Amino acid sequence: MSDDIxxxxxxxxxxxxxxxxxxxxxxxxxxxxxxxxxxxQRDECHxxxxxxxxxxxxxxxxxGVDTDAEPSITDQAASVVKVNANKGCSLLSFELGKPMxxxxxxxxxxxxxxINNSFxxxxxxSEVEALSAEGLVALAMTPSHAFVAPAGGTLxxxxxxxxxxxxxxxxxxxxTFDFATSVVARGEIELHRRAGKSIxxxxxxxxxxxxxxxxxxxxxxxxxxxxxxxxxxLSTMVELLAGPLIGDLLGHETQAANAExxxxxFHGELIIAMxxxxxxxxxxxxxxxxxxxxxxxxxxxGARLPSQRRFEARERSHANGVTFPKALYDELNALAS
Amino acid sequence: MSDDIxxxxxxxxxxxxxxxxxxxxxxxxxxxxxxxxxxxQRDECHxxxxxxxxxxxxxxxxxGVDTDAEPSITDQAASVVKVNANKGCSLLSFELGKPMxxxxxxxxxxxxxxINNSFxxxxxxSEVEALSAEGLVALAMTPSHAFVAPAGGTLxxxxxxxxxxxxxxxxxxxxTFDFATSVVARGEIELHRRAGKSIxxxxxxxxxxxxxxxxxxxxxxxxxxxxxxxxxxLSTMVELLAGPLIGDLLGHETQAANAExxxxxFHGELIIAMxxxxxxxxxxxxxxxxxxxxxxxxxxxGARLPSQRRFEARERSHANGVTFPKALYDELNALAS
Numbered sequence: 001m002s003d004d005i006x007x008x009x010x011x012x013x014x015x016x017x018x019x020x021x022x023x024x025x026x027x028x029x030x031x032x033x034x035x036x037x038x039x040x041q042r043d044e045c046h047x048x049x050x051x052x053x054x055x056x057x058x059x060x061x062x063x064g065v066d067t068d069a070e071p072s073i074t075d076q077a078a079s080v081v082k083v084n085a086n087k088g089c090s091l092l093s094f095e096l097g098k099p100m101x102x103x104x105x106x107x108x109x110x111x112x113x114x115i116n117n118s119f120x121x122x123x124x125x126s127e128v129e130a131l132s133a134e135g136l137v138a139l140a141m142t143p144s145h146a147f148v149a150p151a152g153g154t155l156x157x158x159x160x161x162x163x164x165x166x167x168x169x170x171x172x173x174x175x176t177f178d179f180a181t182s183v184v185a186r187g188e189i190e191l192h193r194r195a196g197k198s199i200x201x202x203x204x205x206x207x208x209x210x211x212x213x214x215x216x217x218x219x220x221x222x223x224x225x226x227x228x229x230x231x232x233x234l235s236t237m238v239e240l241l242a243g244p245l246i247g248d249l250l251g252h253e254t255q256a257a258n259a260e261x262x263x264x265x266f267h268g269e270l271i272i273a274m275x276x277x278x279x280x281x282x283x284x285x286x287x288x289x290x291x292x293x294x295x296x297x298x299x300x301x302g303a304r305l306p307s308q309r310r311f312e313a314r315e316r317s318h319a320n321g322v323t324f325p326k327a328l329y330d331e332l333n334a335l336a337s
Numbered sequence: 338m339s340d341d342i343x344x345x346x347x348x349x350x351x352x353x354x355x356x357x358x359x360x361x362x363x364x365x366x367x368x369x370x371x372x373x374x375x376x377x378q379r380d381e382c383h384x385x386x387x388x389x390x391x392x393x394x395x396x397x398x399x400x401g402v403d404t405d406a407e408p409s410i411t412d413q414a415a416s417v418v419k420v421n422a423n424k425g426c427s428l429l430s431f432e433l434g435k436p437m438x439x440x441x442x443x444x445x446x447x448x449x450x451x452i453n454n455s456f457x458x459x460x461x462x463s464e465v466e467a468l469s470a471e472g473l474v475a476l477a478m479t480p481s482h483a484f485v486a487p488a489g490g491t492l493x494x495x496x497x498x499x500x501x502x503x504x505x506x507x508x509x510x511x512x513t514f515d516f517a518t519s520v521v522a523r524g525e526i527e528l529h530r531r532a533g534k535s536i537x538x539x540x541x542x543x544x545x546x547x548x549x550x551x552x553x554x555x556x557x558x559x560x561x562x563x564x565x566x567x568x569x570x571l572s573t574m575v576e577l578l579a580g581p582l583i584g585d586l587l588g589h590e591t592q593a594a595n596a597e598x599x600x601x602x603f604h605g606e607l608i609i610a611m612x613x614x615x616x617x618x619x620x621x622x623x624x625x626x627x628x629x630x631x632x633x634x635x636x637x638x639g640a641r642l643p644s645q646r647r648f649e650a651r652e653r654s655h656a657n658g659v660t661f662p663k664a665l666y667d668e669l670n671a672l673a674s
Contacts (some may be wrong), residue, residue: 077615079416080446109417110609112447114616137582139574153640157631165574175577177570209638227564233514233643234571236631237476237502240512244628245474247617252634272447272609278414279451280584291581294494294573297589301546303490306570 005329008321013038015329016053018336023057025089026068032091039126041322044313047187048123051328056089056121057335064265065089065119071096079104079111082246085118087266090142093118094127094271101273102134109278114246115269120144124164124269125178125307131273132166132174140164141238142269146252148182149222151232154209156222159251160186161238168276170289177306181235182223189215189223242270342666345658350375352666353390355673360394363405369428376463378659381650384524385460388665393426393458394672401602402426402456408433416441416448419583422455424603427479430455431464431608438610439471446615451583452606457481461501461606462515462644468610469503469511477501478575479606483589485519486559488569491546493559496588497523498575505613507626514643518572519560526552526560579607 007015016037020030033056041049060067069088073096076082081104083097093115104111124140131138144159164178183203192199193215204218205211212218225231243250248268276284295305344352353374357367370393378386397404406425410433413419418441420434430452441448461477468475481496501515520540529536530552541555542548549555562568580587585605613621632642 077446077612078444079448080616082616107415108445109414110447110449111416112611112616137578150635150638150640153635153638155638157634157638165570167574167577175573177567177574179567179570181567226567229643230514230516230518230563231567232640233502233516234500236512236635237504237514239631240504240628241474241611243631244624245611245613245616247620247624250627250631274449274578274582276582279417279419279449279582283584287581287584290587291577294576294580294587297494298487298490298573301487301490301492301494303487303569306566 003326004323005326006321006323007329009038009042009317012041012050012322015332015336016050019053019057019332022336023060024067025060029067029069029089029092032095033089033122035095036091036122036126039129040123041324042314042317043310044317044322045123045310046324047185049322050324050332052121053332054328054335059119059121073097073100075100076114079108080114081111082114082116084116085266087117088119090115090118090120090269091122094269098130101271102131102136105131105136105273105275106278110272110274113271113273114248115271116246116248117266118269119266120269123178124162125166125176125310127271128164128166128178129174129176131271132168132176135168135275135277137168137274137276138164138166138271139273140269140271141242143239143242143249143251143254143267145254145265146250147186147223148225148235149205149209150236151225151229154205154222157252158225158232158235158239159254160223161235161251163234163238167291168288169295170285170292173311175291175295175305175307176310179226181225181231181238183226183231184223186219186223189218193219242268246270340663341660342663343658343660344666346375346379346654349378349387349659352669352673353387356390356394356669359673360397361404362397366404366406366426366429369432370426370459372432373428373459373463376466377460378661379651379654380647381654381659382460382647383661384522386659387661387669389458390669390672391665396456396458410434410437412437413451416445417451418448419451419453421453422603424454425456427452427455427457427606428459431606435467438608439468439473442468442473442610442612443615447609447611450608450610451585452608453583453585454603455606456603457606460515461499462503462513462647464608465501465503465515466511466513468608469505469513472505472612472614474505474611474613475501475503475608476610477606477608478579480576480579480586480588480591480604482591482602483587484523484560485562485572486542486546487573488562488566491542491559494589495562495569495572495576496591497560498572498588500571500575504628505625506632507622507629510648512628512632512642512644513647516563518562518568518575520563520568521560523556523560526555530556579605583607 083093128138206217206221254265420430465475543554543558591602
């Protein structure tokens with residue numbers, strides 16, 4: 001007997017929108033959130049899939065996100081578009097800012113979209129992939145709650161600060177990566193705690209700044225950046241670019257807002273898009289084809305490309321629908337009625 | 338008795354230019370190369386300091402760089418400037434492209450400078466710092482010889498592919514990092530080999546793709562990217578952005594050109610500049626000040642900022658001049674006469 005259920009992508013989409021609309025989200029927000037959650041469920045990223053709707057609704061009920069916020073778009077500079085999410089979810093701001101970002105990147109070669117004052121809970125890869133689908137190279141980053149100590153430090157300060165990148169490939173499936181700049185996701189430490197297992201060395205420090213393999217001590221202490229001082233530097237860069245550069249908060253400030261139960265840890269996101277056509281003119285196609293040599297060489301020596309599993313899952317989901325715990329399905333239906 | 342010599346920055350500059358001019362470099366190239374080499378010597382980055390002149394001259398004598406190449410500048414798009422180094426050293430191309438990059442970044446918010454077809458030997462931090470000195474945020478990357486295996490792979494494919502970033506700070510000393518995406522610099526493995534020491538686990542694999550702590554086997558095999566698959570993904574991004582996106586070679590292709598003794602492993606570099614003023618208008622100053630909270634918090638918990646040692650060395654050098662082996666001084670003087 002399986003505790004899972006399989007539904008079609010269409011059914012999952014309908015369910016997601018019902019949950020969101022029922023809980024106060026405007027149609028525009030429900031559409032944008034569903035697009036992201038559905039993409040993650042389709043790619044079997046369960047942590048960012050339909051499961052996220054529960055947290056999203058809970059945040060809305062707690063007043064932590066404005067469910068019908070109307071983002072305001074500013075044509076800030078020739079290559080910069082800013083979208084103020086006005087305390088709504090970041091995803092609608094991305095959808096509304098995207099056309100101008102694409103237009104500017106294609107016209108000028110490189111352009112940036114800054115999203116401010118947003119509630120952010122989604123995977124970045126779906127956004128950079130949406131830009132690659134338009135033939136653009138894209139890079140995205142956002143600060144998150146300050147659970148990570150800088151290399152050499154002892155206290156949580158940096159967010160898990162993800163970086164995502166996508167490169168358009170001639171066959172239609174982009175080269176995409178999306179990773180936290182912490183060694184692991186915080187959820188991994190949670191899973192070890194629940195299973196009563198110790199965590200590997202190098203993941204975290206305790207509240208005295210000492211190395212620990214105890215997940216409870218780790219959660220009370222700080223996670224470590226990946227790759228020691230290099231990952232720490234990259235994480236700091238994410239804080240600066242998706243924070244002060246776009247006039248928004250640092251990771252530990254969103255954390256403070258959360259801890260104070262003001263429930264409004266709104267912050268920023270930066271997306272940079274580049275157009276191979278603008279950089280290369282008529283030679284763009286041949287150079288994009290040339291990049292395939294690199295991917296072929298990686299695969300040819302038995303290594304994998306970063307999103308390979310996700311793309312395989314995507315094919316399965318398009319063919320067979322999405323499979324997830326029946327308990328989650330029941331919970332979502334309860335939220336929708 | 339010391340085997341070192343100390344000379345003033347002015348004397349070091351004069352010596353560098355004499356070495357370069359004597360060995361066929363045009364005045365413009367000598368000036369640009371000296372600027373970079375002198376900055377590194379001043380900051381006590383000996384590996385990229387005056388010592389580099391020896392390799393640079395050797396490359397010139399081997400016909401591996403055109404010593405009086407005149408770079409050609411193309412105003413490629415509203416936010417893209419391209420400079421073809423025409424087989425000369427990358428540094429003059431940077432100097433010549435920089436004014437247009439600054440102008441475009443300030444006018445449009447974000448802009449890119451692509452340098453093609455260049456001989457590249459220099460540290461990237463001096464370039465991103467030059468842009469921060471103009472009030473810009475800057476990111477630079479370049480592919481290098483393919484000494485690094487992708488995570489999960491067994492063969493050298495990726496370059497050591499450095500990434501540099503600089504952020505302008507109100508007190509004038511920027512936040513700057515510059516690191517290879519390999520675990521360590523290749524020179525570190527060389528040093529272990531010469532000292533007859535084994536290397537730590539995780540630095541490299543042998544020519545059968547197996548983990549090794551033998552520096553000889555490591556040099557015959559492949560280095561590993563920092564931070565496993567995350568560093569590998571970043572390194573791949575560097576190859577793509579400073580390669581096919583700007584119409585230039587991949588790391589393993591420059592390597593092949595070198596191995597074939599054609600002596601012309603010319604390749605590309607990408608520099609992205611962003612203007613806080615263009616992103617933020619009159620609020621730029623307050624948000625740049627706000628970023629200081631992050632730096633203060635890093636320092637406040639006993640961690641260091643990435644370039645701290647370099648900036649301390651810089652102060653010493655401005656006060657006392659630069660100190661380096663007398664043998665190098667003699668060698669440079671011989672090259673200059």
